[in-house]
Amino acid sequence: MRFVFKTNYDQDIRLFQHAGQMWTYLALFAVLLVAPAVVSSYMLSQLVFVFIYALVGVSLMILVGFTGQASLGHAAFLAIGAYTAAFMQAHGYTFATYFLLAGVLTGIVGLLVGFPALRLHGIYLLIATISFSFIIEELLARWESVTNGNEGMRVKTLELFGMEIGRNSDYFYYLCLGVLTVTIIVTLNIMRSPTGRAFIAVRDSETAARSMGVDIAATKVRAFGLSAAITGFAGALFAHKMTFLSPEMFTLQLSIEFIMVIIIGGSLGLHGAILGAIFIIMIDPLLTLLKDDVPLLIGSLAQAFGAGSERVKALEDGTQALTSTAGLKGVIYGLIIMLFILFEPFGLYGRWLKIKLFFQMFPLYKKSTFKRQKVYVKSERNR
Amino acid sequence: MLDFIQQLVSGVALGCVYGLIALGVVLIYKTTEVVNFAQGDLMMLGGFFAYTFIGILGLNYWLGFALAVAAMALVGMLVERLLVRPILGFPQFAIVMATIGLGFFLRSIAGMIWGTDDLKIDTPFSNGVVKFGDLVLADDKLSVIVATLILCLVLYLFFNKTRLGTAMRGTSENMLAAYYMGIPVKRVVSLVWAISAMVAACAGVLLAPITFIHSNVGLALGLASFPAAVLGGFGSIPGAVVGGIIIGVLQTLAGFYMAEGWKSVFPYIILLGVLLLKPEGLFGALGRKKV
Amino acid sequence: MTSLFKVENLSLQFGGLKAVDDVTFDVQKGEVFTIIGPNGAGKTSIFNLISRLYNPTAGRLFFDGQDITQLPAHKIAQLGIARTFQNIELFENASLLSNLLVGRHCHSRTQLWQEMLFLPNVKRAEREHRMQVEEVIEFLDLQAYRDKLIAGLPYGVRKVTEVARALCSKPKLILLDEPSSGLNVEETDDMSFWIRDIKNDLGITVLMVEHDMSLVRRVSDRVLALNYGRVLALGTADEVQRHPDVVAAYLGT
Numbered sequence: 001m002r003f004v005f006k007t008n009y010d011q012d013i014r015l016f017q018h019a020g021q022m023w024t025y026l027a028l029f030a031v032l033l034v035a036p037a038v039v040s041s042y043m044l045s046q047l048v049f050v051f052i053y054a055l056v057g058v059s060l061m062i063l064v065g066f067t068g069q070a071s072l073g074h075a076a077f078l079a080i081g082a083y084t085a086a087f088m089q090a091h092g093y094t095f096a097t098y099f100l101l102a103g104v105l106t107g108i109v110g111l112l113v114g115f116p117a118l119r120l121h122g123i124y125l126l127i128a129t130i131s132f133s134f135i136i137e138e139l140l141a142r143w144e145s146v147t148n149g150n151e152g153m154r155v156k157t158l159e160l161f162g163m164e165i166g167r168n169s170d171y172f173y174y175l176c177l178g179v180l181t182v183t184i185i186v187t188l189n190i191m192r193s194p195t196g197r198a199f200i201a202v203r204d205s206e207t208a209a210r211s212m213g214v215d216i217a218a219t220k221v222r223a224f225g226l227s228a229a230i231t232g233f234a235g236a237l238f239a240h241k242m243t244f245l246s247p248e249m250f251t252l253q254l255s256i257e258f259i260m261v262i263i264i265g266g267s268l269g270l271h272g273a274i275l276g277a278i279f280i281i282m283i284d285p286l287l288t289l290l291k292d293d294v295p296l297l298i299g300s301l302a303q304a305f306g307a308g309s310e311r312v313k314a315l316e317d318g319t320q321a322l323t324s325t326a327g328l329k330g331v332i333y334g335l336i337i338m339l340f341i342l343f344e345p346f347g348l349y350g351r352w353l354k355i356k357l358f359f360q361m362f363p364l365y366k367k368s369t370f371k372r373q374k375v376y377v378k379s380e381r382n383r
Numbered sequence: 384m385l386d387f388i389q390q391l392v393s394g395v396a397l398g399c400v401y402g403l404i405a406l407g408v409v410l411i412y413k414t415t416e417v418v419n420f421a422q423g424d425l426m427m428l429g430g431f432f433a434y435t436f437i438g439i440l441g442l443n444y445w446l447g448f449a450l451a452v453a454a455m456a457l458v459g460m461l462v463e464r465l466l467v468r469p470i471l472g473f474p475q476f477a478i479v480m481a482t483i484g485l486g487f488f489l490r491s492i493a494g495m496i497w498g499t500d501d502l503k504i505d506t507p508f509s510n511g512v513v514k515f516g517d518l519v520l521a522d523d524k525l526s527v528i529v530a531t532l533i534l535c536l537v538l539y540l541f542f543n544k545t546r547l548g549t550a551m552r553g554t555s556e557n558m559l560a561a562y563y564m565g566i567p568v569k570r571v572v573s574l575v576w577a578i579s580a581m582v583a584a585c586a587g588v589l590l591a592p593i594t595f596i597h598s599n600v601g602l603a604l605g606l607a608s609f610p611a612a613v614l615g616g617f618g619s620i621p622g623a624v625v626g627g628i629i630i631g632v633l634q635t636l637a638g639f640y641m642a643e644g645w646k647s648v649f650p651y652i653i654l655l656g657v658l659l660l661k662p663e664g665l666f667g668a669l670g671r672k673k674v
Numbered sequence: 675m676t677s678l679f680k681v682e683n684l685s686l687q688f689g690g691l692k693a694v695d696d697v698t699f700d701v702q703k704g705e706v707f708t709i710i711g712p713n714g715a716g717k718t719s720i721f722n723l724i725s726r727l728y729n730p731t732a733g734r735l736f737f738d739g740q741d742i743t744q745l746p747a748h749k750i751a752q753l754g755i756a757r758t759f760q761n762i763e764l765f766e767n768a769s770l771l772s773n774l775l776v777g778r779h780c781h782s783r784t785q786l787w788q789e790m791l792f793l794p795n796v797k798r799a800e801r802e803h804r805m806q807v808e809e810v811i812e813f814l815d816l817q818a819y820r821d822k823l824i825a826g827l828p829y830g831v832r833k834v835t836e837v838a839r840a841l842c843s844k845p846k847l848i849l850l851d852e853p854s855s856g857l858n859v860e861e862t863d864d865m866s867f868w869i870r871d872i873k874n875d876l877g878i879t880v881l882m883v884e885h886d887m888s889l890v891r892r893v894s895d896r897v898l899a900l901n902y903g904r905v906l907a908l909g910t911a912d913e914v915q916r917h918p919d920v921v922a923a924y925l926g927t
Contacts, residue, residue, distance in 0.1 A: 334488025
């Protein structure tokens, strides 16, 4: 077990609490830097999606995890970022300009959503953000002069420093990695500053926060703006990764996927956003794997247990049919959400913390350390 | 003018469906403070059950209707037992997400079992019409309205005149206190889920002749019922139905008189307006935390 | 002695119920001023009015000669009024340290963009906040719990943390809402020493709501008794306790 002896206040203020932590993250970063040379182009492409989802995950962590404001409207923010980028690029602006503007504009929309959201909380806020997202979706479909409506909109190849950067190129991977890294560092900086603590304060007790001098309205609006801006940046990258945008890409389902990122990852810290993004993106390759290999596996298992060749064939076909049904992904998504909330409420990162603590405290670890307290008195109706 | 009345009636019928879904949502919210985002999908499932009993097994409509409602009661209790009870008392957001996950799950399962084609069942109301002079009203729409009225009356009597109904109201006021007073809270909550799944099933079966039965029908209608619930005050049962009817009428009229595209977002625009101007809705009251 | 805080003809009405009815008093600089009264007398309502969580129906509040009746709630802390809550309102899922750092919020002057980059001025400010917080931790003996999550702390410690958080904002006036409720005898003793220290060593004026008469007698300079939102008596603890109206209010007539 590692004991961190604190001899200086700066130790708590620093980004890394101790040297071991710093080296771990540097090593991870180095691995990510050399990844393009090692992994397949398919995996590289998946990694880019991980980065984009992780960006949105970080933005949701700020809003939902840290500030405690629910949102099921982040697909709309992503759409605003993506369409802004695509529209401005089509009108000849450089990447630096439209990338920044995608973030800034989405951030402004976020602020505008944040102001009315001040009066709402919990379930009402959730419903309001869903409504916002529907309205944006409809707007994208109808505002044909800008978005080209339901026909969709092509996104030209990214151009940076006079160089064309294709959606599957290594450079695009580095660009996304860079944006994610900067975002994470900025977010960590905010979280160790007064604003970050104000977020947490608003989440845990608005009354107390107000009495301590936290301007609740300003804090919530800031959280909304920040979160939306990060999602806007992610949207610009998303546009280039997809190379084609249409309104039906930004549905409620996408918002739910984003929320899944932090549910799966766990809302204890930024780690959760990253782990959740990896998990969500890797479901797809796993499903493909399931489709190809599981029927054969079941077949060979049956054979090993002495089933006749006809039975084996029938079994293989049966599983094949089951695993290739269109709805399977939805079933799995639904199950994952429910199972995580039921059995792993702190998500993957929470599980990691538990395992870590188990070994640190061995043999004194007690399960109840992470037990969530249940509240049976009606609390959330009154605020 | 005739056009207008006809639109009005279809609006009221659509609104009744919203109202029935919203009613289920509110019922569950009142007793357990769980906001069920899968209510629309329970309705969808009810429709599919009815299709199975009536369309596939060829049972009599009323028998099939009853069986579908009974089956949904079981589904409701199952959901409560397996998903909701273990997480009751957790933060609201987690519970809401669990029900969203449930909706996802039910939708996809229904798609896998019954396919993604539009299904239809024959009902006694399918093609009939009622004429009042020049005014022609379809039976299927009238049946929804009448059934909603009957259901509301039954629920009203149940909650106000029976012991069990009183127990439910007690539970909704304060679960812990109700428990100490000897009300079997677990059974009550389970029953509330059963009732709201039954209401959802009724909505699903009644809706069958109007729209097709399809696995995605629940999502759209379920979400559009939230504006109804909020307009009604989110916690008031008559409010949910009235809110549903208002939303349904306004949406239908918007679809008829306004440009394309307004119809689908109109409930949400109303919702945002209500949330900003009068968040307590028409019949509700907002509480305030004591410090 | 000069007056630090003044309440003039304060009233608060919820529908037909007068929670606070024409209350007037002033708190002298450097004293411990206690409000007592039976349940529902309007004590906490007065606190909520002072910290601007409620809007008064009538009357005015003055702090340091400034009219604060119309200020928004989050501006109150900046003036130098901090408070604790009767039913602990801590930030449950944060460490004790960050709870106390939130107490410093009214002193933070850094901009969001500076915090994003964690510029040197932010770092300096953080160090300064941290130093102030450590002093309070020292003062209230909270060292052992510094990095612990609030959610796992015992009730007594949370109660002290509430006081600590309020102290972190370096207030001129601290409002303590039933500081001893739920504490055992020893913890109540500790609390009474701390309240005296807050007054004598830190020079902070204390306005307190309290039920425990032994604690009230030990620390209070003046006591105000309320019932049904109205002032019954004002004076030293003994005077108030002997006042016939107060006896009647507590024992019934």
